[in-house]
Amino acid sequence: xxxxxxxxxxxxxxxxxxxxxxxxxxxxxxxxxxxxxxxxxxxxxxxxxxxxxxxxxxxxxxxxxxxxxxxxxxxxxxxxxxxxxxxxxxxxxxxxxxxxxxxxxxxxxxxxxxxxxxxxxxxxxxxxxxxxxxxxxxxxxxxxxxxxxxxxxxxxxxxxxxxxxxxxxxxxxxxxxxxxxxxxxxxxxxxxxxxxxxxxxxxxxxxxxxxxxxxxxxxxxxxxxxxxxxxxxxxxxxxxxxxxxxxxxxxxxxxxxxxxxxxxxxxxxxxxxxxxxxxxxxxxxxxxxxxxxxxxxxxxxxxxxxxxxxxxxxxxxxxxxx
Ligand code: GLU
Numbered sequence: 001x002x003x004x005x006x007x008x009x010x011x012x013x014x015x016x017x018x019x020x021x022x023x024x025x026x027x028x029x030x031x032x033x034x035x036x037x038x039x040x041x042x043x044x045x046x047x048x049x050x051x052x053x054x055x056x057x058x059x060x061x062x063x064x065x066x067x068x069x070x071x072x073x074x075x076x077x078x079x080x081x082x083x084x085x086x087x088x089x090x091x092x093x094x095x096x097x098x099x100x101x102x103x104x105x106x107x108x109x110x111x112x113x114x115x116x117x118x119x120x121x122x123x124x125x126x127x128x129x130x131x132x133x134x135x136x137x138x139x140x141x142x143x144x145x146x147x148x149x150x151x152x153x154x155x156x157x158x159x160x161x162x163x164x165x166x167x168x169x170x171x172x173x174x175x176x177x178x179x180x181x182x183x184x185x186x187x188x189x190x191x192x193x194x195x196x197x198x199x200x201x202x203x204x205x206x207x208x209x210x211x212x213x214x215x216x217x218x219x220x221x222x223x224x225x226x227x228x229x230x231x232x233x234x235x236x237x238x239x240x241x242x243x244x245x246x247x248x249x250x251x252x253x254x255x256x257x258x259x260x261x262x263x264x265x266x267x268x269x270x271x272x273x274x275x276x277x278x279x280x281x282x283x284x285x286x287x288x289x290x291x292x293x294x295x296x297x298x299x300x301x302x303x304x305x306x307x308x309x310x311x312x313x314x315x316x317x318x319x320x321x322x
Pocket of ligand 1: 032033034037038039068069070086087147149150194195196
């Protein structure tokens with residue numbers, strides 16, 4: 001009997017249309033970020049929760065390492081992935097047709113919920129005497145691969161600070177997984193990473209022989225940025241996560257939130273199931289990565305600017321959260 005069910009299921013998978021069978025398994029992929037960031041392990045944690053209920057939802061979730069937020073929005077809109085982790089600033093820009101998407105609002109982008117806060121982090125080699133944003137001039141600075149969130153944030157910061165990334169410094173486009181090693185090897189002087197703390201990339205860079213330091217973003221500059229781009233807010237990088245870093249106290253900068261997005265084309269039942277599994281297991285999720293310790297039902301509903309996907313909305317209504 002079991003065998004027969006298997007054969008029938010396989011037949012449905014091969015020949016069936018999307019809605020033809022209750023028993024059909026749906027496959028969803030989440031686009032995350034680099035393997036040494038927080039998106040990738042967070043995606044892994046969410047997929048484990050969802051896949052544990054495979055028999056209930058007929059859902060199988062996989063996670064992909066990607067270039068980051070901008071890549072994820074575009075892949076969602078192309079239908080290449082069904083879920084993507086996207087910085088709140090980029091969710092706003094994509095849905096409203098700004099920045100990378102100037103004049104091309106991504107109308108099918110849908111929000112599900114927020115996860116952890118992310119700080120625009122600039123890590124520099126202490127021997128290069130980079131104490132301020134100005135000191136990045138003349139240096140080799142990794143601003144991140146095209147498609148990453150940090151690249152957008154770095155360019156916004158340079159604009160606000162009156163620094164030209166083409167004339168004033170050598171801007172590189174390297175993946176965060178390689179940036180820590182390159183900082184240690186002396187191939188770059190500093191790198192940008194918009195990321196939750198703690199994370200593997202910064203830990204790796206701090207653990208090396210070359211002493212490193214976080215570069216602060218002064219309050220006036222954060223105010224100037226936030227006045228024009230209200231999705232930016234002040235943030236602090238807690239140095240307690242990184243013993244050995246040259247800074248003496250927590251480092252001021254600006255930040256955003258990581259959010260989970262999807263497309264209007266993804267089935268309501270799929271998004272309902274994933275939202276429900278995440279919200280019913282927040283305690284579990286908090287334990288799965290130290291950057292997720294701050295999660296709460298309240299803050300997971302903040303930072304969303306695209307319309308809520310109907311599947312997420314259905315769960316939030318049912319749980320009395322809306
Ligand atoms: N915020 C980064 C981005 O959107 C990714 C950070 C991470 O992978 O944790 O590109």
